[in-house]
Amino acid sequence: MNDQKYIFAAALVLLSLNTSALVAQSKEPPPSQMIFFLESIKKLQPFMISDEAFKDPTNEKKIQAELDKLKEVSKSLSHEKRIAKPGVKDAALKVQSHFSELADAFPLSKAYSRYLLHATLDGCGSCHSQVRGSEKPLFNFDAKDLAGTPFQKGEFLFAVRQYPQAIKQYEEVLNKADIIDQRRAALERGLVVYLRHFKDFDSAETWIRSFSKKRPDHASYSQPYLDDLKALKKSKFPYVQKSNSKEVENFAKNSCQTQNGFVNRVFASGLLHDYLENRRQKNEAVKPVIYYWVGKCDASLQSSYIFSLTNLMFEHCIDLAGKSSQGEKCFEEVESQIVLGFTGSSGVHLPEDQISKLNALRKKVGLKAKHYPVNKEE
Numbered sequence: 001m002n003d004q005k006y007i008f009a010a011a012l013v014l015l016s017l018n019t020s021a022l023v024a025q026s027k028e029p030p031p032s033q034m035i036f037f038l039e040s041i042k043k044l045q046p047f048m049i050s051d052e053a054f055k056d057p058t059n060e061k062k063i064q065a066e067l068d069k070l071k072e073v074s075k076s077l078s079h080e081k082r083i084a085k086p087g088v089k090d091a092a093l094k095v096q097s098h099f100s101e102l103a104d105a106f107p108l109s110k111a112y113s114r115y116l117l118h119a120t121l122d123g124c125g126s127c128h129s130q131v132r133g134s135e136k137p138l139f140n141f142d143a144k145d146l147a148g149t150p151f152q153k154g155e156f157l158f159a160v161r162q163y164p165q166a167i168k169q170y171e172e173v174l175n176k177a178d179i180i181d182q183r184r185a186a187l188e189r190g191l192v193v194y195l196r197h198f199k200d201f202d203s204a205e206t207w208i209r210s211f212s213k214k215r216p217d218h219a220s221y222s223q224p225y226l227d228d229l230k231a232l233k234k235s236k237f238p239y240v241q242k243s244n245s246k247e248v249e250n251f252a253k254n255s256c257q258t259q260n261g262f263v264n265r266v267f268a269s270g271l272l273h274d275y276l277e278n279r280r281q282k283n284e285a286v287k288p289v290i291y292y293w294v295g296k297c298d299a300s301l302q303s304s305y306i307f308s309l310t311n312l313m314f315e316h317c318i319d320l321a322g323k324s325s326q327g328e329k330c331f332e333e334v335e336s337q338i339v340l341g342f343t344g345s346s347g348v349h350l351p352e353d354q355i356s357k358l359n360a361l362r363k364k365v366g367l368k369a370k371h372y373p374v375n376k377e378e
């Protein structure tokens with residue numbers, strides 16, 4: 001099916017969706033591709049959460065069909081007016097190559113494609129975090145209809161922009177005594193919503209306090225987040241519209257170090273993305289060092305390394321910095337992320353295309369080509 005047909009068919013799907021899933025709002029509808037994304041991701045969700053189901057040969061056709069659909073639909077993203085904005089366009093290109101790689105990898109390697117599938121939700125989320133969405137989502141679906149644990153449901157809802165519903169799932173994790181290992185992740189996801197998307201310190205604080213009250217055992221690990229929130233509220237941070245690049249650079253450098261608390265990094269990441277967006281819209285140059293710090297900030301927050309706009313930040317840095325020590329520094333970040341992404345119990349195994357990519361980047365920053373260990377899996 002070509003792009004236009006997809007867009008036309010999207011209208012039909014929209015009309016035929018069951019009404020409980022669709023609450024009519026008088027607002028501009030989301031880009032037509034989102035309806036397909038949502039449908040496919042919904043169908044893929046049970047396979048995201050189960051390795052067995054994903055690898056089961058009887059599911060292969062079903063999964064491949066959805067992956068192909070995602071690949072096709074994402075190709076038309078670049079025609080979409082609302083996605084033509086500079087920052088969002090980066091995410092669109094990244095999603096296109098991600099879906100293409102995913103659909104093509106599935107017949108060849110289940111392990112690798114499952115890895116990519118997981119990263120897909122981050123892909124949806126990373127673009128959505130850059131578009132100021134409406135408060136009331138167009139789609140409402142019940143967490144009851146989703147498979148998996150509360151945390152897995154939360155991740156899904158987060159990816160499709162149902163932030164309040166996602167928060168409810170994270171709350172469930174936090175309110176249950178038996179899922180201790182996920183509670184830090186759930187708490188931090190909630191903070192991503194409050195600090196990165198809504199930039200709302202007070203609600204973040206109220207939210208954390210609400211658990212500490214119900215469950216005193218939370219206090220031991222939630223207190224540092226509360227302390228950081230308090231400090232952040234008092235601190236000075238630059239305004240994206242007015243600050244000069246030196247101020248922003250200093251802010252980025254001070255906030256994005258890994259030894260900083262999560263609260264600082266997540267808030268800084270949101271602010272810095274707003275800054276990049278703002279400068280790009282005005283066609284103003286951004287220093288490579290700022291891309292470097294944004295990449296560092298995001299890398300420390302991301303749940304998955306493969307889908308990352310993080311690497312895109314470092315790649316922007318490389319393009320601007322070229323053969324220089326800053327360029328090399330940014331290359332080292334890309335390299336370590338990719339290598340980390342492909343490190344398993346049996347060592348490092350890089351797919352060929354990743355090796356070519358790394359060597360192309362090496363050339364840009366003036367480093368000699370290198371022999372990386374190749375992936376010969378499955």
Ligand code: HEC
Nearest residue numbers: 030034037038041091092095124127131133134137138139
């Ligand atoms: C390149 C950017 C981009 C990517 C990638 C992206 N989206 Fe979107 N999405 C948008 C924009 C823009 C909107 C409209 C926001 C608005 O108007 O509130 C949107 C809205 C949506 C909505 C409607 C939410 C609402 O508020 O009503 C859903 C559902 C959705 N996207 C699903 C997905 C899924 C699933 C993926 C990943 C497979 C995805 N999107 C990836 C840009 C993107």
